Amino acid sequence: MSIDPKIKQELQDNLDSLLKYRKSRRTQEEIIEDIYMLLNNIKKDTFLPFVLQMMNAIQFRDSLDAFKNLKSPLQQFAYLIDLFFSKHHTETEDAPDEKEWNKLTELLDEVEMNYFGEIGFFDENTGDLQLDKITVSLKSFFDYYANGQLSFDEQTIYRIRTNFSRFDDVIFAEYGFETEDIIKFSLSVNIILQEKANSCFFYHQHPEKWQELTSTFVNKGLVDPKDWAVQPELNDLFEFMTRPGYIFILKKENLRSIELPDERISNLIKFLIYDDSTIKDHTIYYDNKRQYFDTPLIALSNNEFLFPNGKFLLEAFYNRISSKLAELKKEKYTQFKNKMLEKKCLEIFKHLFKEDARIFTSFYFDKTTKAEQDLAIFYKGTFLIIEIKDFKFRAPLRNPLKAFDKIRSDFKNGVQKAYDQCKRLESKIEEGKEFKIYDLKTSKELFEIRPEKIKSFYSIIITQHKYGGIQTNLEELLEKEHSDLYPWSICVDDLEIFLLTLLKIRKESAEKVFFDYLDYREAFHERLVCSDELEMCGLFLTSALMFKKLASQEEMITTNIKMSDIFDAHYFNGLGFDNEINVDQKRKTGLRDYAKNFNFDIVSGDDLQL
Numbered sequence: 209m210s211i212d213p214k215i216k217q218e219l220q221d222n223l224d225s226l227l228k229y230r231k232s233r234r235t236q237e238e239i240i241e242d243i244y245m246l247l248n249n250i251k252k253d254t255f256l257p258f259v260l261q262m263m264n265a266i267q268f269r270d271s272l273d274a275f276k277n278l279k280s281p282l283q284q285f286a287y288l289i290d291l292f293f294s295k296h297h298t299e300t301e302d303a304p305d306e307k308e309w310n311k312l313t314e315l316l317d318e319v320e321m322n323y324f325g326e327i328g329f330f331d332e333n334t335g336d337l338q339l340d341k342i343t344v345s346l347k348s349f350f351d352y353y354a355n356g357q358l359s360f361d362e363q364t365i366y367r368i369r370t371n372f373s374r375f376d377d378v379i380f381a382e383y384g385f386e387t388e389d390i391i392k393f394s395l396s397v398n399i400i401l402q403e404k405a406n407s408c409f410f411y412h413q414h415p416e417k418w419q420e421l422t423s424t425f426v427n428k429g430l431v432d433p434k435d436w437a438v439q440p441e442l443n444d445l446f447e448f449m450t451r452p453g454y455i456f457i458l459k460k461e462n463l464r465s466i467e468l469p470d471e472r473i474s475n476l477i478k479f480l481i482y483d484d485s486t487i488k489d490h491t492i493y494y495d496n497k498r499q500y501f502d503t504p505l506i507a508l509s510n511n512e513f514l515f516p517n518g519k520f521l522l523e524a525f526y527n528r529i530s531s532k533l534a535e536l537k538k539e540k541y542t543q544f545k546n547k548m549l550e551k552k553c554l555e556i557f558k559h560l561f562k563e564d565a566r567i568f569t570s571f572y573f574d575k576t577t578k579a580e581q582d583l584a585i586f587y588k589g590t591f592l593i594i595e596i597k598d599f600k601f602r603a604p605l606r607n608p609l610k611a612f613d614k615i616r617s618d619f620k621n622g623v624q625k626a627y628d629q630c631k632r633l634e635s636k637i638e639e640g641k642e643f644k645i646y647d648l649k650t651s652k653e654l655f656e657i658r659p660e661k662i663k664s665f666y667s668i669i670i671t672q673h674k675y676g677g678i679q680t681n682l683e684e685l686l687e688k689e690h691s692d693l694y695p696w697s698i699c700v701d702d703l704e705i706f707l708l709t710l711l712k713i714r715k716e717s718a719e720k721v722f723f724d725y726l727d728y729r730e731a732f733h734e735r736l737v738c739s740d741e742l743e744m745c746g747l748f749l750t751s752a753l754m755f756k757k758l759a760s761q762e763e764m765i766t767t768n769i770k771m772s773d774i775f776d777a778h779y780f781n782g783l784g785f786d787n788e789i790n791v792d793q794k795r796k797t798g799l800r801d802y803a804k805n806f807n808f809d810i811v812s813g814d815d816l817q818l
Contacts, residue, residue: 233322233325233326234318234322236319236322236493236494237491239315239318239319239322240291240319240491240492240493242315243288243291243312243315243316243319244291244295246304246308246311246312246315247291247292247295247297247312248295248297248298249297249298249299249300249301250292250297250299250301250302250303250304251297251299251300251301251302251303252292252297252299252508253508253509253512254302254303254451254452255292255302255303255304256289256292256453256506256508256514257451257452257453257454257456257457257508257514258303258452258453259285259288259289259453260453260456260514260516261452261453261455261456262274262275262281262285263281263282263285263286263516264456264517266281266282269281274309274313275313276313277310277313277314277316277317278313278316278317279317279320280320280350283498284313284316284317284319284320286498286500286501287316287319287492287494287498288312288316289500289506290487290492290496290498290499290500291492293482293484293487293488293499294484294487294488294489294490294491294492295488295489296488296489303452319494320494322494323349323494323495323606324346324350326606327342327345327346327349327606327608327611338609338612340684341608341609341612342608342609342612343684344612344615344616344678344684344685345604345605345608345609345611345612345615346608347676347677347678347739348601348604348611348615348675348676348677348678349495349604349606349608349611350676350739351674351675351676351677351678351739352601352603352604352676359701360701360705360779360783360785361394361395361398361518361519361522361789362785362786362787362788362789363701363704363785364519364522364523364526365391365522365787366552367526367548368387368390368391368522368525368526368529369387369388369391370548370551370552371526371530371533371541371544371545371548372387372390372529372530372533373387373388374544375533375537375541378533378536378537379529379533382532382536383475383479383529384471384472384475384478385472385475385476385479389468389472389476390476390522390525390529391522392466392467392468393466393468393472393473393476393521394518394521394522394525395518395789396463396465396466396467397458397463397466397515397518397521398517398518399465400458400462400463400465400466401455401456401458401515401517401518404444404455404458404462405455407444407445408444408445408447408448408454408455410445411442411445421441421442422436425439453514456514456515456516457508457512457513457514457515458512458513458515459511459512459513460511460513477505477513479525479528480503480504480505480521480524480525481503481505481506481507482499482500482503482504482505482506482507483503486499487499495603495606497603501520501523501524501527502524502527502528503524504516504520504521504524505521530545545598546596546598549596549598549672549700550569550570550582550583550596552700552704553583553594553596553670553700553703554567554569554583556700556703556704556707557583557585557592557594559707559708559711560707560710560711560718560719560722561585561587561719564587564588565585565586565587566585566586566587566655567583567584567585567586568581568583568584568585568586568645568654568655569582569583570582570647570648570649571584571645571646571647571648571654572645572646572648573633573636573643573644573645573646573657575646578648579629579632580629580648581593581595581629581632581633581645582594582595582596582629583595583596584633584645586655586657586662587719588719589661589662589663589664590662590663590664590665590666590723591637591657591662591664591665591666592665592666592668593630593633593634593665593666593667593668594630594667594668594669594670595626595627595629595630595667595668595669595670596626596669596670596671596700597622597623597625597626597669597670597671597672598671598672598673599618599621599622599671599672599673600618600673601615601618601619601622601673601675602614602618615678615685616685619675619678619685619686622671622675623669623671623675623679623682623685623686623697624685624686624687626669626695626697627667627669627686627688627695630667630668630669630695631667631688631692634665634667634692637657637659637662637665638659639659640659640660641659642656642657642658642659643656643657644656644657645657664723666695666696666723666726667693667695667696668695668696668697668698668726669695669696669697669698670697670698670699670700670703671697671698671699671700672699672700673699674699674702674740674741675699676739676740677737677738677739679697679698679699679741680697680736680738680739680740680741680744681732681733681734681735681736681737681738682694682695682697682733683733683734693730694730694733696726696729696730697741698741699741702740702741702742702745705742705775705779705783706741706742706745706775707722708783708784708785709745709749709774709775709778709783710722710749711784712778712783712784713749713778724752725745725748728748728755728756728759729744729748729759731759731760732744732758732759732765735762735763735764735765736764736765736767737764737765737766737767738765738766738767740767740769740772742771742772742775743767743768743769743771743772744767744771745772745775746771746772746773746774746775747767747771747806749774750771750774750802750803750804750805750806751804751805751806754806754808758808765808768806770803770806771803771806773802773803774802774803776802777799777800777801777802778799780794780797780800781794781795781797781798781799781800782794782795
């Protein structure tokens with residue numbers, strides 16, 4: 209098979225980059241000091257809006273040179289903001305020029321690659337190189353730090369509303385606002401930012417209006433275009449052209465349209481505002497928690513704030529308040545949150561199977577142990593065994609051998625435990641004898657399972673969070689018998705996105721196509737490099753024949769982010785969420801283009817220059 213020269217060159221460049229850092233790795237402190245030198249004189253009110261503008265342009269990274277050095281731009285930009293606030297600045301210069309920006313992004317890449325060197329080349333000269341453990345630790349490290357979990361806004365709002373509303377009295381006592389205030393504020397900020405962007409781009413999108421306006425100016429005697437800049441009709445356009453990040457800068461008066469009491473708005477802003485005093489004069493390492501993600505609202509002055517997209521606000525509200533409720537209400541909140549996750553999973557599958565499935569929740573089949581099974585679905589001869597887990601991985605350590613033990617421990621308490629529960633019911637079915645299942649609370653008989661009626665069964669593990677490569681390729685950590693099949697593990701948000709898209713494009717055949725995916729997907733374990741299950745789902749939906757062909761091969765398969773483009777495309781055309789935001793407007797727009805064809809090249813070490 210011939211190798212795409214572009215792919216080969218990209219792999220060669222990545223390899224050269226790795227070998228470079230392997231030979232001459234600098235300390236984190238040395239690299240950070242170089243970044244500080246570039247940031248030392250930069251003005252906050254010009255630099256940070258520029259960074260936020262770049263964050264908002266990540267979707268265009270493939271076509272912009274400004275991103276060419278960055279492998280994880282979202283995390284790297286957030287890290288850059290934290291670095292900026294950790295030092296005092298003279299603030300005499302505007303945003304960095306092109307040459308300085310290029311150097312800055314090279315240093316950010318060096319920071320990230322430095323960690324690769326520390327972990328990937330750990331103790332490589334020893335006789336006992338534990339490559340399997342180092343591989344797991346390295347992937348987990350980058351999945352943890354380099355990949356954010358940003359769901360669609362409807363999904364985050366669902367979690368906020370279902371998990372927090374019951375505890376509104378606690379939230380109000382702690383912060384001075386309630387659940388619905390969070391949602392209204394975040395969505396209102398999105399509307400304000402969108403209206404500002406529409407104003408900035410209006411004449412670009414409506415050139416005929418530009419002709420009318422300039423003719424009006426000329427008729428007023430404003431012949432020199434320089435005089436147009438001060439006209440109120442063009443204020444937003446010229447501010448956008450001369451002030452990077454202008455769209456994201458809001459004044460207090462811009463927030464008056466939010467239908468909330470002033471005190472509530474002040475409390476919401478107080479919750480979100482970035483407090484640089486907590487990190488000032490501290491060395492901020494790349495593996496530190498990003499303060500920007502927790503407090504993404506930056507005060508540029510007493511009257512101006514730098515607002516990110518409402519998505520970041522919603523995530524900050526959810527993550528911090530959820531942690532606070534777990535601290536204050538302990539098991540009461542944790543158990544309630546788990547129940548809400550189980551309820552969400554049930555809703556997702558009901559939406560897929562409608563009234564044609566028998567669904568059982570919180571049941572047991574062994575009268576002796578009464579060991580709980582979360583969810584089972586019987587649909588036209590297919591039996592789904594589903595376990596649902598909300599657990600978090602602790603931050604990985606930089607020592608890969610110590611990190612591996614920690615990662616394996618967390619995996620056992622989550623995915624492994626769920627698999628063992630699935631396998632328990634699998635084994636019972638495989639005995640081939642009829643057995644009954646009972647309601648966990650009442651012990652009432654729910655159903656008699658007759659194995660001869662089951663044509664096929666699948667085990668599915670649903671998690672609250674994404675866990676990257678160790679979840680998409682279970683071979684590395686899952687303990688099972690060699691002859692047993694792997695379960696399918698996916699986070700709840702990705703499951704919902706996949707099934708909604710499947711229902712939208714395959715309609716009546718969605719259930720059958722879903723089972724096809726489960727059949728072929730199992731074959732990829734043990735030879736898959738993938739950080740996001742939606743990339744596999746997207747490949748299946750766009751290139752089903754290729755997906756099935758790859759399932760029968762033995763070579764390692766590596767996915768890429770373009771494979772999940774289909775889901776963004778359908779989301780912005782209306783995906784089908786309950787209470788979907790702007791759904792009427794979305795449906796008026798056509799389905800935007802997304803990647804549909806993917807080439808898989810087999811590259812060996814002989815193809816690269818070491």
